[in-house]
Amino acid sequence: xxxxxxxxxxxxxxxxMGYFKGGFxxxxxxxxxxxxxxHLIYHAIxxxxxxxxxxxxxxAAVLERSFIFSGLDDEDLSALSGLCIDKSFIPGEFIFxxxxxxxxxxxIAEGQVKVVKHSSSGKEFIIAFxxxxxxxxxxxxxxxxxxxxxxxxxxxVRVIGIRRxxxxxxxxxxxxxxxxxxxxxxxxxxxxxDRLRDFAGExxxxxxxxxxLMLSNKLGSTLPFxxxxxxxxxxxxxxxxxxxxxxxxxxxxxxxxxxxxxIQDRKKLKLLREGPPEILx
Amino acid sequence: xxxxxxxxxxxxxxxxMGYFKGGFxxxxxxxxxxxxxxHLIYHAIxxxxxxxxxxxxxxAAVLERSFIFSGLDDEDLSALSGLCIDKSFIPGEFIFxxxxxxxxxxxIAEGQVKVVKHSSSGKEFIIAFxxxxxxxxxxxxxxxxxxxxxxxxxxxVRVIGIRRxxxxxxxxxxxxxxxxxxxxxxxxxxxxxDRLRDFAGExxxxxxxxxxLMLSNKLGSTLPFxxxxxxxxxxxxxxxxxxxxxxxxxxxxxxxxxxxxxIQDRKKLKLLREGPPEILx
DNA sequence: CCCGCTTTATGATTTAAATCATGGTGGGTG
DNA sequence: CACCCACCATGATTTAAATCATAAAGCGGG
Numbered sequence: 104x105x106x107x108x109x110x111x112x113x114x115x116x117x118x119x120m121g122y123f124k125g126g127f128x129x130x131x132x133x134x135x136x137x138x139x140x141x142h143l144i145y146h147a148i149x150x151x152x153x154x155x156x157x158x159x160x161x162x163a164a165v166l167e168r169s170f171i172f173s174g175l176d177d178e179d180l181s182a183l184s185g186l187c188i189d190k191s192f193i194p195g196e197f198i199f200x201x202x203x204x205x206x207x208x209x210x211i212a213e214g215q216v217k218v219v220k221h222s223s224s225g226k227e228f229i230i231a232f233x234x235x236x237x238x239x240x241x242x243x244x245x246x247x248x249x250x251x252x253x254x255x256x257x258x259x260v261r262v263i264g265i266r267r268x269x270x271x272x273x274x275x276x277x278x279x280x281x282x283x284x285x286x287x288x289x290x291x292x293x294x295x296x297d298r299l300r301d302f303a304g305e306x307x308x309x310x311x312x313x314x315x316l317m318l319s320n321k322l323g324s325t326l327p328f329x330x331x332x333x334x335x336x337x338x339x340x341x342x343x344x345x346x347x348x349x350x351x352x353x354x355x356x357x358x359x360x361x362x363x364x365x366i367q368d369r370k371k372l373k374l375l376r377e378g379p380p381e382i383l384x
Numbered sequence: 385x386x387x388x389x390x391x392x393x394x395x396x397x398x399x400x401m402g403y404f405k406g407g408f409x410x411x412x413x414x415x416x417x418x419x420x421x422x423h424l425i426y427h428a429i430x431x432x433x434x435x436x437x438x439x440x441x442x443x444a445a446v447l448e449r450s451f452i453f454s455g456l457d458d459e460d461l462s463a464l465s466g467l468c469i470d471k472s473f474i475p476g477e478f479i480f481x482x483x484x485x486x487x488x489x490x491x492i493a494e495g496q497v498k499v500v501k502h503s504s505s506g507k508e509f510i511i512a513f514x515x516x517x518x519x520x521x522x523x524x525x526x527x528x529x530x531x532x533x534x535x536x537x538x539x540x541v542r543v544i545g546i547r548r549x550x551x552x553x554x555x556x557x558x559x560x561x562x563x564x565x566x567x568x569x570x571x572x573x574x575x576x577x578d579r580l581r582d583f584a585g586e587x588x589x590x591x592x593x594x595x596x597l598m599l600s601n602k603l604g605s606t607l608p609f610x611x612x613x614x615x616x617x618x619x620x621x622x623x624x625x626x627x628x629x630x631x632x633x634x635x636x637x638x639x640x641x642x643x644x645x646x647i648q649d650r651k652k653l654k655l656l657r658e659g660p661p662e663i664l665x
Numbered sequence: 666c667c668c669g670c671t672t673t674a675t676g677a678t679t680t681a682a683a684t685c686a687t688g689g690t691g692g693g694t695g
Numbered sequence: 696c697a698c699c700c701a702c703c704a705t706g707a708t709t710t711a712a713a714t715c716a717t718a719a720a721g722c723g724g725g
Contacts (some may be wrong), residue, residue, distance in 0.1 A: 144572060155555070158402055180623060214481060220578075220581040224699060226584075226585045226675090227496055228580070228581050228585055230577050230580065230581070241570075242573050242574055245563075245566045245567060246567055246570045246574070247569045248574075251574045251577060251578065251689075252577065264494070274559070274563070275560075275563065276559065276561055277559070278555070278556055278558070278562055279556075279557040279563035280555065281559055281563060281566060282526075282555065282556065282562060284566055285526045285562060285566060285569060286526055286527055288566060288569040288573060289522070289523040289524075289526045289527045290527060292523050292569060292573045292575055292576060293527070293529075293532045295522050295573060295576035295580060296511050296532060296576055297532065298503075298580055298581055299509070299511065299576060299579055299583065300501040300503060300509050300511070301503075302580065302583035303503070303507075303509045303618075303619025303621065304503025304507045304509055304619065305503055305712080306711075306712090307712070312415040322434065329671085329672065329673090330672075330673070331671090331672080334455060337584075338583065338584025338585065338715085339588055339712075340677090340712080340714080341430060341673090342674090342712090342713080342714080342715095343711095343712060343713075345672090345673060345674060346674085346675080346676085346712095348673090349673090349675085359673090360721095361671090361672060361673075361720085361721060361722080362671095364671075382415045394716090444717070485684080587681075587682080588682070610701085610702065610703090611702075612702080620682075621682080621683060621684080622702090622703090623684080623685095623704090623705090624681095624682060624685090625682075625687085626702095626703060626704060626705085626706080627682095627704085629703095630703090630704070630705085640703090641684090642690085642691065642692080642701090642702060642703075643701095643702075
């Protein structure tokens with residue numbers, strides 16, 4: 104692990120006034136005669152980051168692997184890859200921050216990225232995980248509004264970035280790419296709305312089951328997450344996740360080791376997501 | 385209300401048994417040897433609905449008023465309006481159901497539409513309200529997946545519909561419309577993610593304040609909703625909303641009459657949304 | 666190999682909100 | 696007009712989950 108290790112929630116919990124802690128600056132803000140705590144978290148810039156390590160054809164290969172650009176012909180691909188730069192990030196480093204101006208649009212070449220938001224009380228909520236070939240930061244870029252959330256590297260990450268303006272002009276003359284983007288956005292919107300419904304109506308047990316299923320659809324049956332991270336995705340506390348996971352384990356739904364969860368029985372998990380077990384009695 | 389035949393939502397089709405209760409039909413379905421109760425709602429079809437009441441240029445006028453199509457020239461507008469039909473719906477009637485195949489893409493010409501989802505326990509959750517000039521059902525259409533939620537008329541509603549296939553071909557050659565749609569989807573995605581964060585991290589009081597603010601941004605300071613509807617948007621119970629609204633009223637944040645809420649003090653509402661009052665002590 | 670730190674684990678207590686219960690109110694309708 | 700029904704209101708009770716507390720198990724580094 105590098106010397107810059109970022110753990111947000113613990114640092115924020117007891118904050119009242121601005122201070123530095125573990126690479127972060129945590130501050131408070133007065134607003135309408137009341138004190139509202141805001142957390143602005145700075146991060147150290149990776150001193151070893153280098154640009155333009157990938158050759159143009161390597162970039163094109165990455166672009167081609169992504170859903171959005173996979174339909175382009177060679178000419179368009181090379182034109183686009185000429186616009187790209189690549190950046191690498193160390194584990195835990197933030198690629199952009201909530202409220203940052205939307206300069207870049209990113210495609211993941213290597214590693215995984217989590218997109219998070221912090222509630223007013225400082226709790227972290229993981230909106231999404233993205234893997235190789237997926238894009239992120241796109242909403243802000245297309246709307247030309249500040250990023251609506253922060254993006255953080257999970258493990259070593261290498262991304263390809265395209266400037267907002269360059270991408271807009273590229274897009275204006277490629278309707279098929281625009282249609283792909285509409286597809287991606289539609290899928291994400293649907294996903295977000297499903298989760299919304301779950302949050303509004305369902306119990307934590309069901310939401311947990313839903314998140315585990317969603318993750319295993321994406322990553323297979325072995326999930327490299329701690330209970331803490333799962334809790335941040337489900338929107339609950341670590342203790343509650345640990346308790347429920349213990350129950351799941353007793354019932355043979357999952358197995359787990361430190362920092363890893365193995366899903367053993369997807370059928371049972373689906374049942375848990377669907378209905379309250381009380382119906383059985 | 386007119387009593388006529390039912391249109392059966394596709395989710396109901398594979399149900400085994402069911403019974404009526406207070407306007408609902410409660411169905412049971414066997415699934416992995418367990419009984420899961422689903423509450424699905426039948427509705428009457430408006431027997432008086434007529435098609436093609438609007439003339440072509442009236443349709444064009446509606447299209448032009450919407451954000452998505454406002455940039456089109458007259459030629460495109462008239463081409464598009466030729467593809468449209470219009471339908472009217474009575475209060476409470478469903479325009480489409482969750483899981484229905486996505487045949488139509490709609491623009492609201494008159495009235496308001498709410499998009500809802502039902503949780504596995506049958507509770508309704510209102511995902512969004514749309515007014516004149518706004519589109520809905522678009523996610524399903526672009527993805528060619530079943531509608532992810534149901535759309536229900538609030539009051540008398542008239543919509544303009546475009547067939548999925550027609551719209552796709554129209555879109556393929558109009559990148560500027562595609563860009564508009566990307567914008568709209570982006571905004572909705574951002575909105576959904578904000579709400580997700582709120583649901584995960586914040587207390588009901590804050591979520592209620594957030595929903596009231598969101599609605600008043602859209603509709604002005606007089607909101608034509610019952611406590612029940614607000615509860616469905618916040619994802620809580622009617623009683624809780626009534627209690628909190630009473631407190632809000634005592635504090636001078638809102639006034640209300642039957643089925644109507646008047647926002648008196650937006651600043652206080654913003655405070656309520658932001659932070660837990662405990663910080664004061 | 667020990668020390669410190671993160672993760673996992675589990676019990677006890679508290680609390681926010683759901684649920685249950687009961688009653689008032691206003692507005693439309695036969 | 697009286698009746699019903701949807702809406703608003705409030706109290707009492709229950710419950711799911713957060714919070715508080717404590718500790719064991721893994722793992723990594725000096």
